[in-house]
Amino acid sequence: MKKISDSTISRLSTYYRTLTNLIENGVETVSSDEIAEINNITSAQVRKDLSFFGSFGKRGLGYKTKDLREEIAKILGLKKKWNIALVGVGNIGRALIDYDEFKKQGFIFKALFDKDPQKIGQEIKGLRIHDIEDACYVAKEKEIEIAIIAVPAKNAQAVVDSLVQCGIRAFLNFAPITIKVPENVMVKNENMSIELEALSYYLTQSK
Amino acid sequence: MKKISDSTISRLSTYYRTLTNLIENGVETVSSDEIAEINNITSAQVRKDLSFFGSFGKRGLGYKTKDLREEIAKILGLKKKWNIALVGVGNIGRALIDYDEFKKQGFIFKALFDKDPQKIGQEIKGLRIHDIEDACYVAKEKEIEIAIIAVPAKNAQAVVDSLVQCGIRAFLNFAPITIKVPENVMVKNENMSIELEALSYYLTQSK
Numbered sequence: 001m002k003k004i005s006d007s008t009i010s011r012l013s014t015y016y017r018t019l020t021n022l023i024e025n026g027v028e029t030v031s032s033d034e035i036a037e038i039n040n041i042t043s044a045q046v047r048k049d050l051s052f053f054g055s056f057g058k059r060g061l062g063y064k065t066k067d068l069r070e071e072i073a074k075i076l077g078l079k080k081k082w083n084i085a086l087v088g089v090g091n092i093g094r095a096l097i098d099y100d101e102f103k104k105q106g107f108i109f110k111a112l113f114d115k116d117p118q119k120i121g122q123e124i125k126g127l128r129i130h131d132i133e134d135a136c137y138v139a140k141e142k143e144i145e146i147a148i149i150a151v152p153a154k155n156a157q158a159v160v161d162s163l164v165q166c167g168i169r170a171f172l173n174f175a176p177i178t179i180k181v182p183e184n185v186m187v188k189n190e191n192m193s194i195e196l197e198a199l200s201y202y203l204t205q206s207k
Numbered sequence: 208m209k210k211i212s213d214s215t216i217s218r219l220s221t222y223y224r225t226l227t228n229l230i231e232n233g234v235e236t237v238s239s240d241e242i243a244e245i246n247n248i249t250s251a252q253v254r255k256d257l258s259f260f261g262s263f264g265k266r267g268l269g270y271k272t273k274d275l276r277e278e279i280a281k282i283l284g285l286k287k288k289w290n291i292a293l294v295g296v297g298n299i300g301r302a303l304i305d306y307d308e309f310k311k312q313g314f315i316f317k318a319l320f321d322k323d324p325q326k327i328g329q330e331i332k333g334l335r336i337h338d339i340e341d342a343c344y345v346a347k348e349k350e351i352e353i354a355i356i357a358v359p360a361k362n363a364q365a366v367v368d369s370l371v372q373c374g375i376r377a378f379l380n381f382a383p384i385t386i387k388v389p390e391n392v393m394v395k396n397e398n399m400s401i402e403l404e405a406l407s408y409y410l411t412q413s414k
Contacts, residue, residue, distance in 0.1 A: 094298065095299045098298040101400045184413075192309070
Protein backbone atom coordinates (compact mmCIF):
# COMPACT_ATOMS: atom_id res chain seq x y z
CA MET A 1 0.00 0.00 0.00
CA LYS A 2 1.54 3.30 -1.08
CA LYS A 3 1.79 5.86 1.71
CA ILE A 4 -0.40 8.70 0.49
CA SER A 5 -1.34 11.53 2.87
CA ASP A 6 -4.84 11.82 4.28
CA SER A 7 -5.17 15.28 2.76
CA THR A 8 -4.41 13.95 -0.74
CA ILE A 9 -7.12 11.31 -0.33
CA SER A 10 -9.55 13.92 0.93
CA ARG A 11 -8.78 16.15 -2.08
CA LEU A 12 -9.31 13.19 -4.44
CA SER A 13 -12.82 12.93 -2.96
CA THR A 14 -13.28 16.61 -3.72
CA TYR A 15 -12.06 16.22 -7.32
CA TYR A 16 -14.43 13.27 -7.68
CA ARG A 17 -17.34 15.57 -6.75
CA THR A 18 -16.09 18.31 -9.06
CA LEU A 19 -15.92 15.86 -11.97
CA THR A 20 -19.39 14.49 -11.18
CA ASN A 21 -20.79 18.03 -11.31
CA LEU A 22 -18.95 18.82 -14.55
CA ILE A 23 -20.20 15.61 -16.21
CA GLU A 24 -23.77 16.38 -15.09
CA ASN A 25 -23.36 19.77 -16.78
CA GLY A 26 -22.15 18.17 -20.01
CA VAL A 27 -18.49 19.19 -19.70
CA GLU A 28 -16.23 16.67 -21.48
CA THR A 29 -12.70 17.92 -20.73
CA VAL A 30 -11.20 19.90 -17.87
CA SER A 31 -7.76 21.31 -17.05
CA SER A 32 -5.99 21.12 -13.70
CA ASP A 33 -6.35 24.92 -13.61
CA GLU A 34 -10.12 24.59 -13.80
CA ILE A 35 -10.33 21.85 -11.17
CA ALA A 36 -8.08 24.00 -8.97
CA GLU A 37 -10.13 27.14 -9.41
CA ILE A 38 -13.41 25.43 -8.56
CA ASN A 39 -11.87 24.16 -5.31
CA ASN A 40 -9.86 27.23 -4.31
CA ILE A 41 -6.48 25.46 -4.46
CA THR A 42 -3.46 25.62 -6.80
CA SER A 43 -3.26 23.67 -10.05
CA ALA A 44 0.17 22.39 -8.94
CA GLN A 45 -1.57 20.74 -6.01
CA VAL A 46 -4.11 19.08 -8.31
CA ARG A 47 -1.39 17.74 -10.60
CA LYS A 48 0.71 16.54 -7.65
CA ASP A 49 -2.22 14.72 -6.04
CA LEU A 50 -3.07 12.92 -9.29
CA SER A 51 0.58 12.13 -10.11
CA PHE A 52 0.78 9.70 -7.17
CA PHE A 53 -1.55 7.38 -9.04
CA GLY A 54 -0.38 7.66 -12.66
CA SER A 55 -0.61 10.12 -15.52
CA PHE A 56 -4.17 10.73 -16.55
CA GLY A 57 -4.27 13.87 -18.68
CA LYS A 58 -2.59 14.97 -21.89
CA ARG A 59 -0.36 18.03 -21.75
CA GLY A 60 -2.25 20.96 -23.23
CA LEU A 61 -5.44 18.95 -23.63
CA GLY A 62 -6.41 18.50 -20.00
CA TYR A 63 -8.37 15.55 -18.63
CA LYS A 64 -11.38 13.77 -20.06
CA THR A 65 -13.90 14.25 -17.25
CA LYS A 66 -15.46 10.77 -17.48
CA ASP A 67 -12.13 8.96 -17.67
CA LEU A 68 -10.62 10.88 -14.76
CA ARG A 69 -13.73 10.36 -12.64
CA GLU A 70 -13.55 6.64 -13.39
CA GLU A 71 -9.87 6.49 -12.40
CA ILE A 72 -10.50 8.34 -9.13
CA ALA A 73 -13.46 6.08 -8.39
CA LYS A 74 -11.15 3.06 -8.76
CA ILE A 75 -8.50 4.60 -6.49
CA LEU A 76 -11.04 5.48 -3.79
CA GLY A 77 -12.74 2.10 -3.97
CA LEU A 78 -16.02 3.58 -5.21
CA LYS A 79 -16.60 1.01 -7.95
CA LYS A 80 -18.31 -1.27 -5.47
CA LYS A 81 -21.05 -0.85 -2.89
CA TRP A 82 -19.97 -0.85 0.75
CA ASN A 83 -22.08 -2.39 3.50
CA ILE A 84 -22.38 -0.03 6.43
CA ALA A 85 -23.61 -0.53 9.98
CA LEU A 86 -24.84 2.33 12.11
CA VAL A 87 -24.24 1.96 15.84
CA GLY A 88 -26.34 4.35 17.89
CA VAL A 89 -29.72 5.40 16.52
CA GLY A 90 -30.00 8.84 18.16
CA ASN A 91 -30.42 12.18 16.43
CA ILE A 92 -27.16 12.08 14.56
CA GLY A 93 -27.70 8.46 13.60
CA ARG A 94 -31.15 9.22 12.21
CA ALA A 95 -29.81 12.17 10.21
CA LEU A 96 -27.15 9.89 8.75
CA ILE A 97 -29.71 7.28 7.69
CA ASP A 98 -31.40 10.07 5.72
CA TYR A 99 -28.17 11.54 4.35
CA ASP A 100 -28.57 10.85 0.62
CA GLU A 101 -24.90 11.48 -0.19
CA PHE A 102 -23.90 8.19 1.43
CA LYS A 103 -26.09 6.08 -0.81
CA LYS A 104 -25.12 8.13 -3.86
CA GLN A 105 -21.43 7.27 -3.25
CA GLY A 106 -22.21 3.58 -2.72
CA PHE A 107 -22.28 3.45 1.07
CA ILE A 108 -25.39 1.45 1.93
CA PHE A 109 -26.79 1.01 5.44
CA LYS A 110 -27.36 -2.71 6.01
CA ALA A 111 -27.64 -2.88 9.80
CA LEU A 112 -28.65 -0.60 12.69
CA PHE A 113 -27.65 -1.20 16.31
CA ASP A 114 -28.65 0.34 19.61
CA LYS A 115 -28.72 -0.74 23.23
CA ASP A 116 -31.98 1.00 24.17
CA PRO A 117 -34.71 -1.66 24.62
CA GLN A 118 -37.26 0.95 23.46
CA LYS A 119 -35.52 1.19 20.09
CA ILE A 120 -34.52 -2.44 19.54
CA GLY A 121 -36.95 -4.14 17.17
CA GLN A 122 -38.16 -0.88 15.59
CA GLU A 123 -37.63 -0.31 11.87
CA ILE A 124 -36.26 2.73 10.05
CA LYS A 125 -36.41 2.77 6.26
CA GLY A 126 -36.95 -0.97 6.22
CA LEU A 127 -33.98 -1.69 8.49
CA ARG A 128 -34.53 -3.28 11.87
CA ILE A 129 -32.71 -1.88 14.91
CA HIS A 130 -30.78 -4.77 16.47
CA ASP A 131 -29.49 -5.14 19.99
CA ILE A 132 -25.84 -4.08 20.06
CA GLU A 133 -25.22 -7.34 21.95
CA ASP A 134 -25.99 -9.18 18.70
CA ALA A 135 -23.64 -7.01 16.64
CA CYS A 136 -21.11 -9.72 15.81
CA TYR A 137 -23.70 -12.15 14.55
CA VAL A 138 -25.64 -9.55 12.55
CA ALA A 139 -22.49 -7.88 11.17
CA LYS A 140 -21.32 -11.21 9.78
CA GLU A 141 -24.69 -12.08 8.33
CA LYS A 142 -25.00 -8.67 6.62
CA GLU A 143 -21.33 -8.67 5.55
CA ILE A 144 -20.69 -5.30 7.21
CA GLU A 145 -17.44 -3.64 6.11
CA ILE A 146 -17.60 -0.21 7.75
CA ALA A 147 -19.26 0.82 11.02
CA ILE A 148 -20.42 4.34 11.82
CA ILE A 149 -20.17 5.04 15.56
CA ALA A 150 -22.82 7.49 16.77
CA VAL A 151 -23.01 6.48 20.44
CA PRO A 152 -22.16 8.67 23.46
CA ALA A 153 -18.43 9.28 24.02
CA LYS A 154 -18.29 7.11 27.12
CA ASN A 155 -19.47 4.02 25.22
CA ALA A 156 -17.57 4.54 21.96
CA GLN A 157 -14.30 2.76 22.77
CA ALA A 158 -16.04 -0.37 24.11
CA VAL A 159 -18.34 -0.53 21.06
CA VAL A 160 -15.40 -0.25 18.66
CA ASP A 161 -13.38 -2.82 20.64
CA SER A 162 -16.15 -5.38 20.30
CA LEU A 163 -16.67 -4.69 16.58
CA VAL A 164 -12.92 -5.01 15.96
CA GLN A 165 -13.21 -8.44 17.61
CA CYS A 166 -15.91 -9.29 15.05
CA GLY A 167 -13.50 -8.43 12.23
CA ILE A 168 -14.63 -4.92 11.27
CA ARG A 169 -11.64 -2.89 10.12
CA ALA A 170 -12.99 0.57 9.27
CA PHE A 171 -14.86 3.03 11.47
CA LEU A 172 -16.31 6.48 11.04
CA ASN A 173 -16.53 7.90 14.55
CA PHE A 174 -18.91 10.72 15.53
CA ALA A 175 -18.22 10.45 19.27
CA PRO A 176 -16.03 13.31 20.52
CA ILE A 177 -13.23 11.07 21.74
CA THR A 178 -10.06 9.53 20.27
CA ILE A 179 -10.59 5.82 19.69
CA LYS A 180 -7.66 3.41 20.02
CA VAL A 181 -7.52 0.57 17.51
CA PRO A 182 -4.96 -2.03 16.38
CA GLU A 183 -2.66 -1.17 13.47
CA ASN A 184 -4.67 -2.96 10.81
CA VAL A 185 -7.86 -1.04 11.64
CA MET A 186 -8.70 2.51 10.56
CA VAL A 187 -10.78 5.12 12.37
CA LYS A 188 -11.75 8.43 10.79
CA ASN A 189 -13.24 11.02 13.11
CA GLU A 190 -16.10 13.29 12.26
CA ASN A 191 -16.08 15.96 14.93
CA MET A 192 -18.31 18.73 13.74
CA SER A 193 -17.19 21.29 16.30
CA ILE A 194 -13.61 21.11 15.00
CA GLU A 195 -14.70 22.90 11.83
CA LEU A 196 -16.59 25.47 13.89
CA GLU A 197 -13.45 26.08 15.91
CA ALA A 198 -11.52 26.77 12.71
CA LEU A 199 -14.14 29.44 12.00
CA SER A 200 -13.89 30.95 15.48
CA TYR A 201 -10.10 30.98 15.07
CA TYR A 202 -10.48 32.80 11.76
CA LEU A 203 -12.94 35.36 13.15
CA THR A 204 -10.76 35.93 16.23
CA GLN A 205 -7.48 36.34 14.36
CA SER A 206 -8.87 38.51 11.56
CA LYS A 207 -10.63 41.06 13.76
CA MET B 208 -2.98 37.37 10.88
CA LYS B 209 -0.29 34.71 10.91
CA LYS B 210 -0.62 32.16 8.12
CA ILE B 211 -1.14 28.93 9.98
CA SER B 212 -2.22 25.79 8.10
CA ASP B 213 -5.74 24.43 8.44
CA SER B 214 -4.35 21.13 9.68
CA THR B 215 -2.46 22.85 12.53
CA ILE B 216 -5.68 24.58 13.60
CA SER B 217 -7.57 21.32 13.41
CA ARG B 218 -4.93 19.61 15.56
CA LEU B 219 -5.11 22.45 18.12
CA SER B 220 -8.82 21.61 18.43
CA THR B 221 -7.83 18.00 19.04
CA TYR B 222 -5.25 18.96 21.70
CA TYR B 223 -7.90 21.14 23.33
CA ARG B 224 -10.14 18.05 23.66
CA THR B 225 -7.27 15.93 24.93
CA LEU B 226 -6.46 18.53 27.61
CA THR B 227 -10.13 18.80 28.60
CA ASN B 228 -10.27 15.03 29.10
CA LEU B 229 -7.00 15.00 31.06
CA ILE B 230 -8.19 17.83 33.34
CA GLU B 231 -11.50 16.02 33.94
CA ASN B 232 -9.42 13.00 34.99
CA GLY B 233 -7.37 15.08 37.43
CA VAL B 234 -4.15 15.12 35.37
CA GLU B 235 -2.13 18.30 36.11
CA THR B 236 0.84 18.05 33.74
CA VAL B 237 1.35 16.38 30.37
CA SER B 238 4.27 15.95 27.96
CA SER B 239 4.16 16.43 24.20
CA ASP B 240 4.89 12.68 24.00
CA GLU B 241 1.72 11.92 25.92
CA ILE B 242 -0.45 14.32 23.88
CA ALA B 243 1.05 12.75 20.74
CA GLU B 244 0.40 9.18 21.86
CA ILE B 245 -3.25 9.86 22.72
CA ASN B 246 -3.80 11.29 19.24
CA ASN B 247 -1.70 8.85 17.21
CA ILE B 248 0.73 11.51 15.91
CA THR B 249 4.41 12.35 16.60
CA SER B 250 5.51 14.50 19.52
CA ALA B 251 7.54 16.63 17.07
CA GLN B 252 4.25 17.53 15.38
CA VAL B 253 2.69 18.54 18.70
CA ARG B 254 5.66 20.75 19.59
CA LYS B 255 5.75 22.30 16.11
CA ASP B 256 2.01 23.10 16.16
CA LEU B 257 2.30 24.80 19.56
CA SER B 258 5.51 26.64 18.67
CA PHE B 259 3.65 28.82 16.15
CA PHE B 260 1.90 30.50 19.04
CA GLY B 261 4.64 30.82 21.69
CA SER B 262 6.44 28.56 24.14
CA PHE B 263 4.08 27.06 26.63
CA GLY B 264 5.86 24.17 28.36
CA LYS B 265 9.07 23.80 30.32
CA ARG B 266 11.75 21.48 28.96
CA GLY B 267 11.64 18.24 30.91
CA LEU B 268 8.57 19.29 32.88
CA GLY B 269 5.95 19.23 30.14
CA TYR B 270 2.87 21.40 30.06
CA LYS B 271 0.47 22.34 32.83
CA THR B 272 -2.80 20.98 31.48
CA LYS B 273 -4.97 23.88 32.66
CA ASP B 274 -2.58 26.57 31.43
CA LEU B 275 -2.12 24.98 28.02
CA ARG B 276 -5.86 24.44 27.61
CA GLU B 277 -6.41 28.12 28.47
CA GLU B 278 -3.81 29.23 25.91
CA ILE B 279 -5.30 27.07 23.17
CA ALA B 280 -8.79 28.35 24.04
CA LYS B 281 -7.51 31.91 23.53
CA ILE B 282 -5.89 31.04 20.20
CA LEU B 283 -9.02 29.30 18.90
CA GLY B 284 -11.33 32.06 20.09
CA LEU B 285 -13.11 29.80 22.57
CA LYS B 286 -13.07 32.28 25.48
CA LYS B 287 -16.29 33.82 24.20
CA LYS B 288 -19.66 32.46 23.15
CA TRP B 289 -20.43 32.52 19.42
CA ASN B 290 -23.89 33.20 18.06
CA ILE B 291 -24.83 30.65 15.43
CA ALA B 292 -27.63 30.56 12.88
CA LEU B 293 -28.84 27.32 11.35
CA VAL B 294 -30.14 27.59 7.80
CA GLY B 295 -32.19 24.58 6.78
CA VAL B 296 -34.11 22.69 9.46
CA GLY B 297 -34.13 19.23 7.88
CA ASN B 298 -32.75 16.02 9.37
CA ILE B 299 -29.17 17.17 9.54
CA GLY B 300 -30.21 20.56 10.90
CA ARG B 301 -32.26 18.94 13.66
CA ALA B 302 -29.40 16.64 14.61
CA LEU B 303 -27.11 19.67 14.85
CA ILE B 304 -29.51 21.51 17.15
CA ASP B 305 -29.26 18.50 19.47
CA TYR B 306 -25.50 18.10 19.10
CA ASP B 307 -24.31 18.90 22.63
CA GLU B 308 -20.68 19.40 21.64
CA PHE B 309 -21.50 22.72 19.97
CA LYS B 310 -22.92 24.28 23.12
CA LYS B 311 -20.12 22.81 25.22
CA GLN B 312 -17.54 24.62 23.06
CA GLY B 313 -19.46 27.90 23.21
CA PHE B 314 -21.32 27.73 19.89
CA ILE B 315 -24.89 28.72 20.70
CA PHE B 316 -27.80 28.48 18.26
CA LYS B 317 -29.59 31.85 18.26
CA ALA B 318 -31.61 31.67 15.05
CA LEU B 319 -33.14 29.02 12.79
CA PHE B 320 -34.12 29.62 9.17
CA ASP B 321 -36.04 27.63 6.61
CA LYS B 322 -38.06 28.41 3.49
CA ASP B 323 -40.75 25.75 4.02
CA PRO B 324 -44.02 27.49 5.06
CA GLN B 325 -44.89 24.35 7.07
CA LYS B 326 -41.82 24.86 9.25
CA ILE B 327 -41.74 28.66 9.55
CA GLY B 328 -43.17 29.75 12.88
CA GLN B 329 -42.55 26.39 14.60
CA GLU B 330 -40.25 26.25 17.62
CA ILE B 331 -37.41 23.86 18.37
CA LYS B 332 -35.79 24.03 21.82
CA GLY B 333 -37.28 27.47 22.35
CA LEU B 334 -36.02 28.83 19.03
CA ARG B 335 -38.48 29.98 16.40
CA ILE B 336 -37.94 28.94 12.78
CA HIS B 337 -37.84 32.15 10.73
CA ASP B 338 -38.48 32.64 7.04
CA ILE B 339 -35.12 32.64 5.22
CA GLU B 340 -36.39 35.80 3.50
CA ASP B 341 -36.07 37.58 6.87
CA ALA B 342 -32.52 36.30 7.46
CA CYS B 343 -30.77 39.67 7.23
CA TYR B 344 -33.06 41.35 9.71
CA VAL B 345 -33.05 38.45 12.19
CA ALA B 346 -29.29 37.84 11.87
CA LYS B 347 -28.59 41.44 12.77
CA GLU B 348 -31.02 41.41 15.68
CA LYS B 349 -29.54 38.17 17.08
CA GLU B 350 -25.97 39.29 16.35
CA ILE B 351 -25.24 36.13 14.36
CA GLU B 352 -21.53 35.54 13.71
CA ILE B 353 -21.47 32.10 12.09
CA ALA B 354 -24.06 30.41 9.87
CA ILE B 355 -24.43 26.67 9.44
CA ILE B 356 -25.72 25.80 5.97
CA ALA B 357 -27.82 22.62 5.92
CA VAL B 358 -29.94 23.28 2.83
CA PRO B 359 -30.00 21.22 -0.41
CA ALA B 360 -26.93 21.66 -2.64
CA LYS B 361 -28.87 23.55 -5.30
CA ASN B 362 -29.84 26.31 -2.86
CA ALA B 363 -26.61 26.58 -0.87
CA GLN B 364 -24.72 29.16 -2.96
CA ALA B 365 -27.67 31.57 -3.10
CA VAL B 366 -28.27 31.28 0.65
CA VAL B 367 -24.61 32.00 1.41
CA ASP B 368 -24.53 34.91 -1.07
CA SER B 369 -27.42 36.60 0.68
CA LEU B 370 -25.96 36.04 4.15
CA VAL B 371 -22.61 37.45 3.02
CA GLN B 372 -24.56 40.53 1.93
CA CYS B 373 -25.91 40.78 5.49
CA GLY B 374 -22.35 40.80 6.83
CA ILE B 375 -21.89 37.19 7.94
CA ARG B 376 -18.27 36.18 7.46
CA ALA B 377 -18.06 32.55 8.58
CA PHE B 378 -19.95 29.51 7.30
CA LEU B 379 -20.01 25.82 8.11
CA ASN B 380 -21.38 24.15 4.99
CA PHE B 381 -23.05 20.72 4.99
CA ALA B 382 -24.25 20.93 1.38
CA PRO B 383 -22.18 18.70 -0.93
CA ILE B 384 -21.00 21.57 -3.14
CA THR B 385 -18.10 24.03 -3.17
CA ILE B 386 -19.33 27.48 -2.15
CA LYS B 387 -17.68 30.59 -3.59
CA VAL B 388 -17.20 33.53 -1.22
CA PRO B 389 -15.26 36.81 -1.22
CA GLU B 390 -11.75 36.83 0.25
CA ASN B 391 -12.74 38.18 3.66
CA VAL B 392 -15.25 35.37 4.25
CA MET B 393 -14.48 31.81 5.34
CA VAL B 394 -16.32 28.60 4.49
CA LYS B 395 -15.48 25.26 6.11
CA ASN B 396 -17.06 22.21 4.54
CA GLU B 397 -18.48 19.29 6.42
CA ASN B 398 -18.93 16.54 3.88
CA MET B 399 -19.48 13.34 5.73
CA SER B 400 -18.98 11.03 2.78
CA ILE B 401 -15.42 12.31 2.31
CA GLU B 402 -14.38 10.51 5.51
CA LEU B 403 -16.20 7.37 4.37
CA GLU B 404 -14.30 7.53 1.09
CA ALA B 405 -11.02 7.64 3.00
CA LEU B 406 -12.15 4.40 4.65
CA SER B 407 -13.10 2.77 1.35
CA TYR B 408 -9.70 3.86 -0.03
CA TYR B 409 -8.03 2.23 2.96
CA LEU B 410 -10.00 -1.01 2.69
CA THR B 411 -9.41 -1.16 -1.09
CA GLN B 412 -5.66 -0.50 -0.97
CA SER B 413 -4.95 -2.75 2.01
CA LYS B 414 -6.70 -5.85 0.71
